[in-house]
Amino acid sequence: MSKSITKIGVLTSGGDSPGMNAAIRSVVRTCAFHNIECIGIYRGYQGMIEGDFKEMGPRSVNNIVNKGGTVLKSARSVEFRTPEGRKKAYEKLTEAGIDAFIVIGGDGSFTGAEIFNNEYNFPVMGIPGTIDNDIFGTSHTLGYDTALNTVVDVIDKIRDTASSHNRLFFVEVMGRDAGHIALNAGIGAGAEEILIPEEDLGLERLLESLRKSKASGKSSSIVVVSEGDKIGKSVFELKDYVEENLPEYEVRVSVLGHMQRGGAPSCFDRVLASRLGVKAVESLLEGKSNFMVGILKDVIELTPLEQAIKGEYPIDLELVRVSDIMSI
Numbered sequence: 001m002s003k004s005i006t007k008i009g010v011l012t013s014g015g016d017s018p019g020m021n022a023a024i025r026s027v028v029r030t031c032a033f034h035n036i037e038c039i040g041i042y043r044g045y046q047g048m049i050e051g052d053f054k055e056m057g058p059r060s061v062n063n064i065v066n067k068g069g070t071v072l073k074s075a076r077s078v079e080f081r082t083p084e085g086r087k088k089a090y091e092k093l094t095e096a097g098i099d100a101f102i103v104i105g106g107d108g109s110f111t112g113a114e115i116f117n118n119e120y121n122f123p124v125m126g127i128p129g130t131i132d133n134d135i136f137g138t139s140h141t142l143g144y145d146t147a148l149n150t151v152v153d154v155i156d157k158i159r160d161t162a163s164s165h166n167r168l169f170f171v172e173v174m175g176r177d178a179g180h181i182a183l184n185a186g187i188g189a190g191a192e193e194i195l196i197p198e199e200d201l202g203l204e205r206l207l208e209s210l211r212k213s214k215a216s217g218k219s220s221s222i223v224v225v226s227e228g229d230k231i232g233k234s235v236f237e238l239k240d241y242v243e244e245n246l247p248e249y250e251v252r253v254s255v256l257g258h259m260q261r262g263g264a265p266s267c268f269d270r271v272l273a274s275r276l277g278v279k280a281v282e283s284l285l286e287g288k289s290n291f292m293v294g295i296l297k298d299v300i301e302l303t304p305l306e307q308a309i310k311g312e313y314p315i316d317l318e319l320v321r322v323s324d325i326m327s328i
């Protein structure tokens, strides 16, 4: 392995996701394993600009593999989007002797890393951390599996009330631009309909589906709505619309919000985080840079950051068909 990198910085950036701590732990311990210094960069790129750094040894990450959130804190830095901000960050990194960094975050965080790498030829590596699962080059982002389990667990509870009172519930889940959470949690929790950004179901088809569902003898229903869906009405407007057009339905709304981003990571996310952290550090030590480490068909693979940012991880249309069949 190349000896040129001796000190690696690690930061979390953008929205937190369960498994980020397990990834930090993996990066720190892999550095220790290879006798490389590891520096925690606090508060994402903003902390990088301000030099908010702390040395991390293998014992500094004890008991965090099971914790949600991120011990390094996270932020969305406006200043890092400017050349002046990035210059300050470069100066702080150089002052501290950091010669590469690993950013754990989503596509916005990767864009920052890529621009920085282009401007300063500074070695960078990305680890995908977002509950949305909307990154090209990995079948799973850190936190997605945990978020799915959280959402399914909550919808199971909502179903108790839905069926006790013969109600229809609109449950809004996260996923600004992508319907992976809605689609998979919707199938897992047995939703009658799933509204996602990638496919506009249309109001008429929604009403038709609910009519059919009543006629088929169902007394309660769950409709999972991704926050980025394109049907053109908020969940609260959907409630009013359905009550106006289908008075036989008593409708309630549940917006799950940030509870989906918290909580202990699932075993899957912990193992994935550990594998991605090892690969990220070892790839830097091998002289690679400007890649994202991801998982494809259970193999840890590198994808150029540029592709990870620009590419799309599309939803599986077969899942839409499966959902339709399941809700007959």
Ligand code: F6P
Residues within 6 Å of the ligand: 015, 106, 130, 131, 132, 174, 175, 176, 227, 261
């Ligand atoms: O990208 C992750 C995500 O949780 C999205 O699903 C959601 O739209 C967004 O972050 C919310 O961001 P914030 O916490 O900044 O409101």
